[in-house]
Amino acid sequence: MARSDTRFREAFNSLLDVCNTLPVGAELPAEAVMSGAVGVSRTVVRRCLTRMAELGIIAWEGRGKHLLRAPTADDRIALPETTVGRDQLEKRFLGWVLQFDVPADTPLSVAELARTFDVAPHELKEFLASLSRFGLVARRPRGGWMLRGFTREFAIELSDFRLILELDAIAKVAEAPVDHPIWQRLANLRLEHEALARRITTDFHEFSKLDEAFHQAINSVVRNRFMEESQKVISLIFHYHYMWDKTHEMDRNRAAINEHMAIIDALEARDTARACEAARQHLRTSKSTLLLSLRHHALG
Incomplete structure (x- = not known):
């Protein structure tokens, strides 16, 4: 159409x-x-x-x-089905922001961006509205939208909020009954981490998807609609930032695999304190990586 x-x-x-x-x-x-x-x-x-x-x-x-x-x-007239999925739209939007180093408080043209991303304007508006709940974009006083930006302050606030959510999830995983599906997911994730560690020199770029799967598994034990909504933007930012800065990517991903394994080890031992400390260490590393990525793209 x-x-x-x-x-x-x-x-x-x-x-x-x-x-x-x-x-x-x-x-x-x-x-x-x-x-x-x-x-x-x-x-x-x-x-x-x-x-x-x-x-x-x-x-x-x-x-x-x-x-x-x-x-x-x-x-009303029926609207055509979207040609771009939500995940793809998120990647295109973030890629556009990073590629052109779009500064904070930049006005966003829905019509122009809809053409750029090949989506219907109403779908782009819905996407922007979802980001506005987290302060990433905002409505302009006289209509339209503006990008508030991937600022250093935004990254720090999001990281601190992520820490609170994931430590709560870690504690709940440690308390999960033996027949809870999370234990099989963690066992499978252990095998996937071990496999990627063996081929890290050639396939280190695959870590982003594994990282996302790991954190989704941990957070899946929490049944809370507000946390689920928050995790969408957290996942969007933290798992996409692995694509931003390729400096020492292999070494960073190898270290992150080890940090994930430390969390899995502690959880399978039902050691809540050790699991939480391992998670804190991993999230501190992730926060530092995000801030370095922002600086690398002159967005911090």
Whole structure:
């Protein structure tokens, strides 16, 4: 489906939402106002108004446009399926920020970024809204979005919050019953870590996925919707940063494998104190790596 048709569909549905805020018989805002509200040209707005008139939603006589009835769900136009998955969109967004060293407080053009990432504008807005909950992006006072930035302060705050969450998860893993699925996951992860350690000189770049799987397993024992939501942005930032700075990557990943193994050893021994201390050491290392990555990209 052509991007122009997608924009028309999204604009039409957005204008239906505008109409639903008005009483029947009310005059519609000026075309320029509607154009700014939904982020499309006046030409697209007029196409939308023409369709609304055909459906009997509005009366259009000269410059006057009045609402004849409230729009219904049947009036809306189906949107195309996304061509890019959420994970891919996250990678493209972070890659764009890093590649161009986008500074804090940079205004974000939804229309332009949607074209850049090959996603529908409404999907990009939903993605930005999810990041806004963690202060990574923010709505601008007069509409639109801005990047608040991967600043040093952001990295430190996120690292400190991560430490609290994961130490709680570590304690819960140590207390898990013997038949809990986490123990089989840890056994499998031990084998995967040992295998990667043996081929670290050639496959060290594979650590990022293994690191993500390890932390997901640890955090899976906590059933808390707020923690699950927080882990999304933590995973997004911490596991993607391994792609940023390639300096001494093999040595860093070899050391991280050993740190993971120390946590697994302590957990399988049901030694909560040792597991928590091993986790603190690993997360301190991860925090340092993140801050160095930011500095490497002039974002810190």
